[in-house]
Amino acid sequence: MVYRFLNRFEHNLAEGLKLPVWLGSLGTFLASMLAGPIAGAISGFINHMIYGLTLSPISTVYVITSIAIGIAVGVLYANGWFSSARRVFVSAIIIAIVSAVISTPLNVIFWGGQTGIAWGDSLFAVMVANHAPVWLASFTDEFVLDILDKVCVAYLAFFIYRQLPQRMVHFFRDDK
Numbered sequence: 001m002v003y004r005f006l007n008r009f010e011h012n013l014a015e016g017l018k019l020p021v022w023l024g025s026l027g028t029f030l031a032s033m034l035a036g037p038i039a040g041a042i043s044g045f046i047n048h049m050i051y052g053l054t055l056s057p058i059s060t061v062y063v064i065t066s067i068a069i070g071i072a073v074g075v076l077y078a079n080g081w082f083s084s085a086r087r088v089f090v091s092a093i094i095i096a097i098v099s100a101v102i103s104t105p106l107n108v109i110f111w112g113g114q115t116g117i118a119w120g121d122s123l124f125a126v127m128v129a130n131h132a133p134v135w136l137a138s139f140t141d142e143f144v145l146d147i148l149d150k151v152c153v154a155y156l157a158f159f160i161y162r163q164l165p166q167r168m169v170h171f172f173r174d175d176k
Contacts, residue, residue, distance in 0.1 A: 023149060024051075028070045029157035033082060034172040037074025044070040061110055065102045072098045082158055092154035096146035103146070104139045113138035120145040
């Protein structure tokens with residue numbers, strides 16, 4: 001419940017302020033870090049479906065991206081990739097790549113390659129105008145936005161997670 005609220009709040013804030021980042025996967029990151037990749041995938045799925053069914057029907061297209069982000073964060077966290085600030089940065093890059101690889105075909109199929117965010121779409125337009133393949137321009141558009149977003153979300157999740165009471169963290173873990 002808290003994760004769905006965080007996801008919706010962050011997404012609406014970013015959308016309302018026209019930020020070049022969504023910040024919508026914070027709850028998915030935290031669920032993955034607390035309870036593992038399956039819980040993260042479920043959190044990402046539920047968040048995207050609720051958001052899509054209530055506020056933005058077009059966002060349901062990206063439910064698979066949210067599931068993949070939850071799995072990627074959970075696996076990276078389980079393997080110690082959220083243990084230091086440097087590792088969080090590398091994790092964010094990996095997660096941005098996963099997100100961009102999955103979102104790019106969806107962007108090409110449904111939106112002609114664009115993301116709908118002016119910052120990335122400007123880059124897309126410049127690349128296409130200079131005869132870059134649509135798939136490459138779309139991936140670049142998506143990746144530039146994802147890297148900004150995932151770095152912000154990864155560090156935010158890292159700092160929130162470190163502030164959680166150990167009792168809460170152990171509640172979600174099997175390490176008794």
